[in-house]
Amino acid sequence: MAVESTALASSIIALAGGVDNISGVERCMVRLRLILADPDVADVPAIASLPGVALAMHLMGQLQIAPTAHLDDLHATVVDAVAAARP
Amino acid sequence: MKVAKVFNNSVVLGTDEQGGEVVLFGRGVGFQAKRGDVVDESLIERRFVPGANASAERIAALVDELPGEDIDLTEKIVAEGRVALGDHVTDHVLVPLADHISFALRRAREGAPVIEYPLRYEVESLYPEELAFARHALHLIEEASGVPLPDVEAVPLALHFVNAQFGARDISTTMNMTTELAHLLDIIRQEYSADIDEDSTAVARFVTHLRYLYVRGRSGIRRDLETPPLAQAIKATQPREHATAQRMAEYLASRYGWDVGEGEVLYLSIHVMRLTAGLGVSTGPGDGS
Numbered sequence: 001m002a003v004e005s006t007a008l009a010s011s012i013i014a015l016a017g018g019v020d021n022i023s024g025v026e027r028c029m030v031r032l033r034l035i036l037a038d039p040d041v042a043d044v045p046a047i048a049s050l051p052g053v054a055l056a057m058h059l060m061g062q063l064q065i066a067p068t069a070h071l072d073d074l075h076a077t078v079v080d081a082v083a084a085a086r087p
Numbered sequence: 088m089k090v091a092k093v094f095n096n097s098v099v100l101g102t103d104e105q106g107g108e109v110v111l112f113g114r115g116v117g118f119q120a121k122r123g124d125v126v127d128e129s130l131i132e133r134r135f136v137p138g139a140n141a142s143a144e145r146i147a148a149l150v151d152e153l154p155g156e157d158i159d160l161t162e163k164i165v166a167e168g169r170v171a172l173g174d175h176v177t178d179h180v181l182v183p184l185a186d187h188i189s190f191a192l193r194r195a196r197e198g199a200p201v202i203e204y205p206l207r208y209e210v211e212s213l214y215p216e217e218l219a220f221a222r223h224a225l226h227l228i229e230e231a232s233g234v235p236l237p238d239v240e241a242v243p244l245a246l247h248f249v250n251a252q253f254g255a256r257d258i259s260t261t262m263n264m265t266t267e268l269a270h271l272l273d274i275i276r277q278e279y280s281a282d283i284d285e286d287s288t289a290v291a292r293f294v295t296h297l298r299y300l301y302v303r304g305r306s307g308i309r310r311d312l313e314t315p316p317l318a319q320a321i322k323a324t325q326p327r328e329h330a331t332a333q334r335m336a337e338y339l340a341s342r343y344g345w346d347v348g349e350g351e352v353l354y355l356s357i358h359v360m361r362l363t364a365g366l367g368v369s370t371g372p373g374d375g376s
Contacts, residue, residue: 028183029243029258030190030202054199059190060148066194069203 005073008052009081012074015050016063017041019085026062027075034063034078088126093117094147101126110135110146133158141182149182153189160231161185164224171220172248180251183258187243188228195234204242206262209269213294217245252298264301267342271297271335275359278331281366289361296358304345318353325356328363332356 013019016034021042024035036042042063048056054066067074091108092100099117101109113130120126133150137143150158161184168176194202210218221244229235250261272290275283283290322329332355339345 027259029187029204029246029262054202055190055194055197057193060145060152060186064190066190066199066202068200072205 002073004052005070005077008050008067009074009077011050012047012053012065013078013081015043015047019082022078022082025075025079025082027071030071031064031066032071032075032078034065035061036063039063088128090117090120090122090124090126092122092143093120094144095151098147098150099126100143100147108137108143110137110143110150112150135182136178138179141179146182149186153185156231157189157192158185160228161188163231164188164227167227168220168224168248168251171223172216172251175252176248177251180247183250184244184247187247191236191240191243192228192232192234195236201237201239204239206246206265207239207242209265210242210245212272212290213265213268214245214249215291217248218242220248221245249298260305264298267301268294268297271338274335274338275331275362278327278334279363279366281363283362283366287362287365289358289364293358293362296354300347300351304339304343304347315350315353318349321353321356325360328356328359331359 012032012034013022016022016036017038021037022034023037026033026035034042039058039061042058044056044058044063047053047063047065052067052069054068056063056065058064088101088103088109088111090099091102094100094117096118097112097114097116099111099120101111103109111126111131111134113132116127116130135141135146135150137146141149158181161181165176165178165181165184168180193199218241221241222238224244225236225238225241246258246261246265249265250258272283272293329352332352335355336347336352339347
């Protein structure tokens with residue numbers, strides 16, 4: 001479960017334009033919500049077609065990604081990755 | 088009502104005479120409007136109250152992008168929820184709930200896979216009323232949109248209604264609380280090596296008590312600082328219940344650093360007595376049944 005979340009988090013971060021393009025990470029009950037410095041860089045169709053992703057789209061100024069399971073792990077992994085990249 | 092901020096031609100932030108903020112939506116309501124202008128109330132189609140869970144900015148982005156029919160549907164659900172669950176289901180729940188429902192409909196329409204929600208069993212055992220109303224809400228959603236959502240979608244809806252009890256608090260607080268409440272019930276199950284009837288009124292009362300205990304703990308509010316004499320009596324006559332309650336208090340202390348106090352241990356002991364009354368186990372010299 002944790003391994004899957006790590007792999008999914010890496011793919012999402014890469015396709016969203018890398019950690020440098022992620023200026024904020026939020027979540028709700030269903031969605032990981034990324035605030036992107038440049039939203040146009042994100043390859044949304046590629047993120048939506050990743051295994052483990054139910055739906056991904058730009059909404060309300062965020063890139064919203066609904067994983068099919070384990071949002072807690074995914075959110076924590078992305079938060080850690082983004083924090084680690086900021087000295 | 089005056090204009091505090093113009094988001095675009097159809098969304099402005101207004102302030103009423105008491106200084107309360109309301110996001111106002113209506114075609115033309117923001118057209119050539121400036122800060123300090125009096126709002127043309129005849130143009131207002133919808134009003135939203137911002138809160139901790141939905142800032143004015145987020146609401147403005149949301150009302151611009153959410154289909155109007157999804158907001159209408161959510162308003163109906165919130166109104167019925169207030170009747171079914173109580174006045175704590177305020178308009179604060181409208182925006183996060185409309186956001187959730189609209190996205191759930193999107194997922195269903197696009198044939199996205201069903202989401203595996205954590206806390207499914209916890210929600211079933213801890214919040215039966217909210218879950219029952221959430222299932223009713225699924226019917227209302229299907230009626231209005233023609234889209235049948237899977238039964239598991241009642242779980243996040245129920246959590247939104249639980250969340251409403253504590254105002255516009257972040258939903259992750261409610262999710263953490265749910266995990267902890269389930270753990271506290273598990274402590275009783277372990278101590279008595281028995282399952283407690285999950286539909287009983289006793290569980291419902293206990294869960295309500297724990298919900299408020301959790302909120303007081305999080306906000307640092309303490310009460311019952313003095314040890315009531317009754318606590319000593321309970322400790323002497325109901326040692327097992329008192330020990331179980333003590334274990335819960337110790338768990339909360341180690342997990343969160345909360346000192347709930349001896350008075351609270353008394354209340355927890357009484358709940359443990361009620362919850363285990365039907366188990367047919369000896370509950371000590373005070374047990375007259």
